[in-house]
Amino acid sequence: MGEHSRTVEEVLERLNADKGGLTTAEARRRLATEGPNRLPDARPDSLIKRIAKQFNDILIYVLLVAAVVTAVLQHWIDSGVILGVVVINAAIGLVQEGKAEAALEGIRKMLSLDAQVRRDGRWVTIAAEELVPGDVVRLRSGDRVPADLRLLATTNLQVEESALTGESLPVEKGPDSVDEDAGVGDRTSMAFSSSLVTSGRGVGVVVGTGANTEIGRINTMISEVETLATPLTKAMNRFGAQLSIAIGVLAAAMFAIGLIVHGNPPGDMMIASISFAVAAIPEGLPAIMTITLAIGVQRMAKRNAITRRLTSVETLGSVTVICSDKTGTLTKNEMTVRAIATADGTYTVSGTGYQPDGQVLLDDAPVTLDRPDLLALVEALAVANDAEVSEGEDGQWVMIGEPTEGALQTLAVKCGFDCSEYDRVDEVPFESEHKLMATLGQSPDGRPLVLVKGAPDRLLKRSSTQHSIQDGESALDHAWWEERIAEMTVHGLRVLAAARYAPHENQRSLSLDDLDDGLVFLGVVGIVDPPRPEAIESIAACRRAGIAVKMITGDHPATALAIALEMDIVSNERGDDAVMSGVELEAATDEELHAIARDYSVFARTSPEHKLRLVKALQSAGEVVAMTGDGVNDAPTLKRADVGVAMGIKGTEATKEAAEIVLADDNFASIERAVEEGRTIYDNLRKAILFILPTNGAEALVIMFAVVAGFALPLT
Incomplete structure (x- = not known):
């Protein structure tokens, strides 16, 4: 049973603690037992071991043998070239290695440095590393949560958990227990280590520290995830093994024929066999591969795809499935009003994001604030609002404040409404208990x-x-x-309402009691994080290229389905059955998961384990998987995927370090363009290999034919 589903009393009893906190002596005793509140340091490989790993490749073995043989034959230039190729490839591999270790370091940097804790009956500030289970911790706006906490009391507490869950909006928190099977994003009674308090305050008891926290569990997953060889590496390993066997067999056969059939001296046949082997080895192949991939890296950088590992360029060209996060990758991560309902009509709103380009439409015809119902609604939404949207020097519109309020201010600007002349006398600020905001003021x-x-x-x-x-x-x-609210909700919209009342002429203060009854209801608006228009086109292009696109998100199923339908990831025919939730994934066996991964394209309320299982299931079915992500929760899956793609703008450092490719613009369209570039590079690489192999083959065949036919050896 998880702490999120226990009552406060049960949690405190299990921890042998109370709301007054621990004594310093008890905290010291628990620290000695539990260890410090920090993530364990992975023991890195020695430099010698890391260098040795770079030579653990059968083609490299063949090249090293060729270098030795050419040195014995005193072909010093050939030996130098071959050794140079081997050393350069080893250096590149050495630089690229350590990706997972850097990812773990990126997670460690996210942890809080200190905490306010109740010790010996008073509040003190201590290093976060000294926290132990049973400590009572205080949280305030702007704090980074120092450990996994079971909340005891909250006041308007909202916590931003996007790094852990992928959900862009802050989550309202409270002390009430939740269902046992609730996912991480739905555990509102918990505050998780490394998440950020965006508003309010709260008090919680520490239930997990170090590796026993949610982020510690992800840290462990990263260190344990197995990285698969790329398709190019697999193919070259197969080729190297087959080529080595073929060269060995043919060289031995040639030696035997020359010695037994034609009676050539053993010394001459040894030189002939060695020369044949050297001629047959494509010593220029690694160099050609490296140069071709390096050129590909430069070309992809021009398309906003920064490549951290050379072979991932080729792997992109082999991708058959792209698993993408929703928020910010497929969508703009800018909340937008899509629908309006008043007692006089239902309106639609065009335009996306905080750029106020768009119109309010009634029956597909533009309308203005000349309509009193629309004016009254927009007035309430814009004035009872603390956000600001403005045009920057670069022509881009920026929002300061809470994203939902930013969407409402953008609607006001689209309508031409100016709230700058309204005076605010008093207000009832938003709190999670009453879920409203009200202002008392005066109109122009x-x-x-x-x-x-x-x-x-x-x-x-x-x-x-x-x-x-x-x-x-x-x-x-x-x-x-x-009915109007239900219509908006079923389409994945977040619904807000507006109301008003006329106060007494001399009223100078406002309280929640003043709003108990008698409000005039003005209407509702539906808000969504809209899809990127270019991402819709890119998904269609991927489908035409035979690449499946799957959405894996921490968001709610209704929201995920609405975006997936709009982006044509799924069709209307399947309806609600098109979404698979994290709870259902949790209950599925490995065999069932293979069918689910194949048949479904939208997965909602997923945890890091769910994402990892899905990618493994797709790979076991022979798919080459690219995975996108931005939060710490995505890092294990990015490491496991054939190509991990991190977001460069909003991605965490841990995610970027775990990925092979970083998108400079956080745009799904860049992935599609990178895959297209990868296919071109793959084709160029194949052509280069097909060119070099016949060249080496011709050299070897000349020697072999001379020996088999009994001619003079073509050696000088």
Whole structure:
């Protein structure tokens, strides 16, 4: 049973602790037993061992033998060239190695440095490494959570967990226990180590430190994940083995024929056999491969794909499945109002992101704030709002504040609404308990007004009337509004509502009690993180190229499905059955998972283990998998995938270090272009190999034919 599903009392009893915290003596005793709150350091290989690894390749063995033989024959230039090729390849491999170790170091840098803890009945600041299970820790806005905590009490606490879950919006936290089978993103009673407190405050008891935290578990997964050989490496290993056997057999046969059939001296036949072997070995092949891949790296960099390992360039050309995160890769990671519903009509909103390009449409015709219902709704959403959107010097629009509020301000700018002249006298700030924000102020024309925005269910309970153009204020049609909210929710939209009331003329303060009843309900808006238009085109291009695209996200199933439908990752025919949740993946056996990985394209509420199992299942079916990610939770899967692709802008350092390729623009379209470039490079590499092998073969055949036919040896 996990700590998230236990009550506060059960957790404290299990830890032999209480809300007053531990004594210093008890904390010291537990520290000696549990160890410090830090991730274990991996013991790195020695430099000699790392260098030796670079020569553990059958083609390199063949080249080393060729270098020795050519040196014996005093062909010093040939020996030098061959050794140079071997050394250069070893140097490149040595530089690229250590990716996983660097990823682990990237995770360690994310951990909190200190913590506010209750010791001996008072609050003190200590190094986070000294925390032990049972310690009571205080969290405030801006803090990085120092260990895994079971929350005891919270006030408007919101924690940003995108590095662990992939979900872009902060999560509201509280002390109430949740279901045992809840995924990491749904464990609202927990605050996880390395996550960031974005607002509010809270107190929690430490339940996990060091390797026993959620991020510690991911750290362990990274160190244990097996990295697969690339298709090019596998092919070259097979080729090297086959070539070595063939050269050995033919050289031995040639020696026997020359000695027994034609009676040539053993010394001459030995030189002939060695010369044959040297001629047959394509010593220029590693150099050609390295140069071709290096050119490919430069070309891919121009397409915003930074390559960290040479062979991954070729692997991209072999990819058959791309597993992509949703937030920021397939979508813009900029919340956008898509739909509006008032008592007088249902509107759609064009444009995406914080760039205020777009219009409000009613029956596909543009409308303006001349419509009183639209004006009243936009006024409430924009004035009861603390975010700002503005145009930067580079012409790009930027948002300062909470993403959802930024979407509402962008809607206001699209409509031409200016809230700068509104005076704010008092406010009720947003808190998770009441899920609304209200402001008391005055409009530019002197009207006193209270404007409210928040969760639809909370505002509907506090409203008695609704606003419409024809009837002014009329009785609230609760059932009708529930239908509008359900329509937006089923399409994966996050729904917010707005309301207002006219305060007393001399009212100078505002409290939650003032909002208990009598609000005028104005309408609702549906908000979504919209797909990137270029990503939609890229997915279609991938499908035409025979590459399957699968979305693996920590977001909710309804949101994931709505985006997948819009991007044509899945079709409408399957409906809700098109999404597989993390809970279902958890219950699936390995055999069932193979069928699930093949048949489904959208996976929601997934954990790092789920992602890793999915990639392994696809690889076991013979697929070459590219995996994208930005959070620490993606690092194990990026390491396991045939090609790991990290986001360069919003990706964590741990993720970038675990990946082979880093996207400079965080855009799925760059992946598609990189795959296209990879296929071109693969084709060029194949042509180069086909060119060099006949050249070496011709040299070897001349010697072999002379010996077999009994001619004079073509040696000087």
